[in-house]
Amino acid sequence: MVYSETIKLKIKSQDFVDITDKIEYIVKKSEIQNGICTIFAVGATSAVIINESEPMLLQDLRDSLEKIASEEKIYHHSENAFSHIRSTLIGNSQTIPIKNGELVLGTWQEIMVANFDTDDREREVVVTVIGE
Amino acid sequence: MVYSETIKLKIKSQDFVDITDKIEYIVKKSEIQNGICTIFAVGATSAVIINESEPMLLQDLRDSLEKIASEEKIYHHSENAFSHIRSTLIGNSQTIPIKNGELVLGTWQEIMVANFDTDDREREVVVTVIGE
Amino acid sequence: MVYSETIKLKIKSQDFVDITDKIEYIVKKSEIQNGICTIFAVGATSAVIINESEPMLLQDLRDSLEKIASEEKIYHHSENAFSHIRSTLIGNSQTIPIKNGELVLGTWQEIMVANFDTDDREREVVVTVIGE
Numbered sequence: 001m002v003y004s005e006t007i008k009l010k011i012k013s014q015d016f017v018d019i020t021d022k023i024e025y026i027v028k029k030s031e032i033q034n035g036i037c038t039i040f041a042v043g044a045t046s047a048v049i050i051n052e053s054e055p056m057l058l059q060d061l062r063d064s065l066e067k068i069a070s071e072e073k074i075y076h077h078s079e080n081a082f083s084h085i086r087s088t089l090i091g092n093s094q095t096i097p098i099k100n101g102e103l104v105l106g107t108w109q110e111i112m113v114a115n116f117d118t119d120d121r122e123r124e125v126v127v128t129v130i131g132e
Numbered sequence: 133m134v135y136s137e138t139i140k141l142k143i144k145s146q147d148f149v150d151i152t153d154k155i156e157y158i159v160k161k162s163e164i165q166n167g168i169c170t171i172f173a174v175g176a177t178s179a180v181i182i183n184e185s186e187p188m189l190l191q192d193l194r195d196s197l198e199k200i201a202s203e204e205k206i207y208h209h210s211e212n213a214f215s216h217i218r219s220t221l222i223g224n225s226q227t228i229p230i231k232n233g234e235l236v237l238g239t240w241q242e243i244m245v246a247n248f249d250t251d252d253r254e255r256e257v258v259v260t261v262i263g264e
Numbered sequence: 265m266v267y268s269e270t271i272k273l274k275i276k277s278q279d280f281v282d283i284t285d286k287i288e289y290i291v292k293k294s295e296i297q298n299g300i301c302t303i304f305a306v307g308a309t310s311a312v313i314i315n316e317s318e319p320m321l322l323q324d325l326r327d328s329l330e331k332i333a334s335e336e337k338i339y340h341h342s343e344n345a346f347s348h349i350r351s352t353l354i355g356n357s358q359t360i361p362i363k364n365g366e367l368v369l370g371t372w373q374e375i376m377v378a379n380f381d382t383d384d385r386e387r388e389v390v391v392t393v394i395g396e
Contacts, residue, residue, distance in 0.1 A: 002264050034392075035392065038227045050352075060339045064333045068196050069196045081192040084192075089353060095359055133396075136361065174368060175373065176314075176315045176370055176371075177372075178370075200328050207324045209318060216324075217325055220315045223358070
């Protein structure tokens, strides 16, 4: 069985939005008991992160990404190369198992969507639940 | 339903090949309307990227990866440690949703295969479509 | 069809454990011939890697991660920010195709679980096989 929904959300530049509750509700609505849930962020400057949604940690993550792909650097690709590189490194898709109708997540694993673009953006996230 | 095909392609060292059209054609042939498409690059020095296939951006990406795992550095693992590390950071598998028989991708999201090895290589990519 | 098992294993801090044989055995038990196998590491300081399980290469990988998220640095998030950042960069989920009842992996592609936390930890890995 396949069940799918699209979430739309506004995200500030370089910010992260916790969508765990939304995903859990979609999994519940799907009535799928065992299988997987794939979360895909649409857009080449977005990403999906499964980690702790804690403001100071997210600042640390931004600092680490700044080392790899700095906002200040001059790139060949104009405007937002650093946004694309951050998106590529984190990745746009994550897949989480479902057991007994619930996502299997660790205590500090929350599902977040990142907007690495230079401007605030409305982002689409496609959630696909597959199983039985 | 499961439908699967393997793509073979020659890729130069540190280069990226856009396979979006090939994947779209496989999804069409699968006749699957709703589900997911998993793209897996075979080989420990390859990777799958979903981002903009624009030559200057890809040069910027190479420059960022050079900071993390430089081609020039001396490593413990001889020959191609930087190739393996780049592959590990980007990842070998990506999963994209399918809705109404089509891949859901943003305007600038293209599917590319990277060859991070020191030599040009023939790469295999396994495309698996699951759904109904 | 969906088949799922959870693996538990003790992993030292900053270490990697090869679970390829365990995953291959689960795929065999599932009796699924064609489909995908999703491997998910539970815990916000763990990760799943598909690459060569070679001690010197893994030391090189640790050295590269140290550049991005150093163990020595002072972070806003106290204690183990570097562990979370490493986990976020590598990722907690990987999906591998199954053909003719076997995982499709390259010669040097082994499946490893990483523990990036500051202490040795017991880790759970959920393996979900989907297909027919």
